[in-house]
Amino acid sequence: MSDEVKFFGEIDLVQSGKHRGEHANTYPLWxxxxxxxxxxxxxxxLRSAWKRSGDIDAEIAYNNAxxxxxxxxxxxxxxxGKQVDKVKKLTAELGETxxxxxxxxDQGMGRDGYNYSEEEYRRNTTRSTPVPRELAAMxxxxxxxxxxxxxxxxxxxxxxxxxxxxxxxxxEARLG
Numbered sequence: 001m002s003d004e005v006k007f008f009g010e011i012d013l014v015q016s017g018k019h020r021g022e023h024a025n026t027y028p029l030w031x032x033x034x035x036x037x038x039x040x041x042x043x044x045x046l047r048s049a050w051k052r053s054g055d056i057d058a059e060i061a062y063n064n065a066x067x068x069x070x071x072x073x074x075x076x077x078x079x080x081g082k083q084v085d086k087v088k089k090l091t092a093e094l095g096e097t098x099x100x101x102x103x104x105x106d107q108g109m110g111r112d113g114y115n116y117s118e119e120e121y122r123r124n125t126t127r128s129t130p131v132p133r134e135l136a137a138m139x140x141x142x143x144x145x146x147x148x149x150x151x152x153x154x155x156x157x158x159x160x161x162x163x164x165x166x167x168x169x170x171x172e173a174r175l176g
Contacts, residue, residue, distance in 0.1 A: 005138045006084055007163050009075025011068070023140060027161060030076040031166050043069050077138075077167045084171060091136040091164040097130060098161060101154060120154075127151040131160055139163055 012028045014020055030036060042063045079087060102125060123129065130149035134135035136142070139160045143150050154158070 005077050005079065005087065007077055007139050009071070011071040011075050022144070027163060028075060029072045030170070031163060037070065039065075039069050039072065076170060079167075079171050084168070086134070087138070087164055087168060090132040091161060091168065093132055094135060094157065094161045094164070099128065111144055112156060115131040125153060127153055129154045129157040131157045135160060135164060 008023055008028045009030075012024055014022050014024050042130050043062070046058065046062040050062045087150075129152050131152050133146075133148055134154065135151045136150045139159070140154065141156070143152065
């Protein structure tokens with residue numbers, strides 16, 4: 001197993017054109033369990049249709065859908081013991097950073113009675129939230145610099161946290 005953890009697999013990347021190699025979606029395809037269940041049901045439906053009809057087009061449709069579904073399942077991160085510990089630690093660090101950002105706004109609103117929408121807007125439009133560089137790299141985010149953290153927009157940092165947390169939940173579910 002590679003020491004490198006990636007939350008986005010080949011299936012999640014644009015395969016051709018100007019944006020080749022970039023993320024096709026904000027979240028990896030394995031992230032949403034309900035969508036994965038719907039794809040599983042679609043594969044089964046196509047399989048049944050092919051078995052009933054014996055049609056070559058139905059077989060091709062089933063094989064393509066099965067191949068895509070298998071690629072999505074394969075793209076789910078699989079962690080070694082050390083990797084789990086590292087991802088948990090980095091995700092917890094990011095969670096604390098995001099909690100602190102929210103506490104600051106909540107305290108300001110309670111104290112002054114003002115709405116800090118400008119501050120929240122600033123955090124979501126400027127790279128102001130420090131994210132552990134390793135965790136950002138797992139999500140395919142890089143700025144080409146070095147250091148322990150990378151500054152991201154708050155909403156992007158939140159997505160990194162959500163994806164890492166879901167990857168850990170799926171890992172725990174596979175073990176349990």
